[in-house]
Amino acid sequence: MAPRTFKNRVRKQSKMAESAMGEVVNGFPAETESGTPMPWFGMDIGGTLCKLVYFEPKNISPDELDSEVEILKKIRKYLIKNSSYGKTGHRDTHLQMDNVPLRGRKGTLHFIRFPTSEMGNFLILARSKGIATLVSTVCATGGGAYKFENDFKKEVNMKLAKFDEFDSLIKGMQYVDAHNPTECYYWAEPTDEKKCCKMNYDLSNPYPFLIVNIGSGVSVLAVYGPNNYKRVSGTSIGGGTFLGLCCLLTGCNSFEEAIELAAGGDNTHVDKLVRDIYGGDYQRFGLPGDLVASSFGQMNSRDRRSKVSREDLAKATLVTITNNIGSIARMCALQEKIDRVVFIGNFLRVNPISMKLLAYAMDYWSNGTMKALFLEHEGYFGAVGCLLQFNEHS
Ligand SMILES: Nc1ncnc2c1ncn2[C@@H]1O[C@H](COP(=O)(O)OP(=O)(O)OP(=O)(O)O)[C@@H](O)[C@H]1O
Numbered sequence: 001m002a003p004r005t006f007k008n009r010v011r012k013q014s015k016m017a018e019s020a021m022g023e024v025v026n027g028f029p030a031e032t033e034s035g036t037p038m039p040w041f042g043m044d045i046g047g048t049l050c051k052l053v054y055f056e057p058k059n060i061s062p063d064e065l066d067s068e069v070e071i072l073k074k075i076r077k078y079l080i081k082n083s084s085y086g087k088t089g090h091r092d093t094h095l096q097m098d099n100v101p102l103r104g105r106k107g108t109l110h111f112i113r114f115p116t117s118e119m120g121n122f123l124i125l126a127r128s129k130g131i132a133t134l135v136s137t138v139c140a141t142g143g144g145a146y147k148f149e150n151d152f153k154k155e156v157n158m159k160l161a162k163f164d165e166f167d168s169l170i171k172g173m174q175y176v177d178a179h180n181p182t183e184c185y186y187w188a189e190p191t192d193e194k195k196c197c198k199m200n201y202d203l204s205n206p207y208p209f210l211i212v213n214i215g216s217g218v219s220v221l222a223v224y225g226p227n228n229y230k231r232v233s234g235t236s237i238g239g240g241t242f243l244g245l246c247c248l249l250t251g252c253n254s255f256e257e258a259i260e261l262a263a264g265g266d267n268t269h270v271d272k273l274v275r276d277i278y279g280g281d282y283q284r285f286g287l288p289g290d291l292v293a294s295s296f297g298q299m300n301s302r303d304r305r306s307k308v309s310r311e312d313l314a315k316a317t318l319v320t321i322t323n324n325i326g327s328i329a330r331m332c333a334l335q336e337k338i339d340r341v342v343f344i345g346n347f348l349r350v351n352p353i354s355m356k357l358l359a360y361a362m363d364y365w366s367n368g369t370m371k372a373l374f375l376e377h378e379g380y381f382g383a384v385g386c387l388l389q390f391n392e393h394s
C-alpha cells in the first residue's frame, strides 16, 4: 500500500475527483501518465510576455466542489479574486469571456499576462501555492514551452503538454471569434481624428486571410482553411524592437510608457519627409509630400537632434516599426493574392496609433483593395488555442 503522505493523499483525491465526475460529464481531460492534469489552463510563453488563459467552469456542483483537490480550489479563488498578481502579473478583466463552451461545459475564460522575464518568480509563486504536490500537466505553447520545460519539471513538478504556436494561434482565433460577436473590427476613417472609429467586421467566412502576428518578432501566416496554412514570412523588426529602441532613445521603462510618450510626439521632427526633399509632392510616382521618405532621416543633424523631444523620438520609433510591418504585410498579401489581413499580437495592445497607421497604409497603398482587420483579444489566441487542443493531445 502507498504510504499516507500528503502527496499521495492529493493524488488519491484527484483520482477520486476524476472517477466521481467522469471525463465526458464534466469535460476534464483524462489523466495523463505524469499524473493529474491541470484541466483548465493554457499558457503561451513568448519572447516578451507569458499569456495564461484560465477557464472557470460554471455551476460547479457541490459534489464537484467536494471532490476538487484543495489546492486547485485555492488557485481558482486566488486567480478570480485578484486582477493583479505581484508587481507584474495582470488579469485583463475587460477581455473576460462569460458563458462560453469548453469540452461540454460552460464557463468563463480569464486572461492573464506577465513578463516572461518573471518566469522564475512565477514558478516560485506556483510552488508556494502547492502546485508541486499535484504532479500535474499543463498545456503550453510558444518558444518558452520548450525553453522552460525542464524548469517546470524541476521547480513545480509540472509536465508541459506542448503545442505548436501557430496551430494554437489559429485555433484560438477561430474559437474566440466564433464566441464573441464583436471580436473582429476595422478602423473607419483612420486619418480623421474626429470621424475615426472602430467598426464591427463579420469574420465568419474568413478564408483565405493573412495573419500578421506582431509579438517580439513578427510572423506572417497565410491561412487557406481551418487546417491549412503556411508561414510565408517574418521579420525580426517587431514589438520587441519598438520597445528596445524606445527604451534606448527615451529612457522609458515600460511598453505603456513608450506608447504614452509616442501619443504626445511628432515624428515629422525626426523623420525626413518627401516634402523635405522635393519641397512638395513627388507627383510622377504618387508620393505625397507628407509621406515619410526616410525614417529618422533628420537625426544626422546636430541642430535637429538638439530640438527633438523624447515624445518625438518615441513616436518616430513607433511609426518606423509600424510602417515597415505594414509594408511587409502588403507585399505578402499581394504575393499570396489575399485581400484581408488580420493584425494581432500584443504590440497592438493599448496602441491605436499603430492600428490606425496600418489601417490607413493598407488601404492607401493597395488603392482600397486590401483591408486591415483587428481582433479584441489580440495577444491571447495562442494560449486559448493550446487549451482547446488538450483533448486531442492526451
Ligand atoms: N506590458 C507589456 N510589457 C512588454 N511588452 C508589451 C506589453 N504590452 C504590450 N507589449 C508589446 O507586445 C510585444 C510582445 O507581444 P506578444 O506577447 O504578442 O509576443 P511574444 O509572444 O512575447 O513574442 P514572440 O511571439 O515573438 O515570442 C512586446 O514586444 C511589446 O512591443
Ligand SMILES: CC(C)(CO)[C@@H](O)C(=O)NCCC(=O)O
Residues within 6 Å of the ligand: 047, 143, 165, 215, 216, 217, 218, 219, 233, 234, 235, 236
Ligand atoms: C521566433 C518567433 C516565431 C517566436 O514567436 C517570432 O519571434 C518571429 O517570427 N520572429 C521573426 C523571425 C524572422 O525573421 O522571420
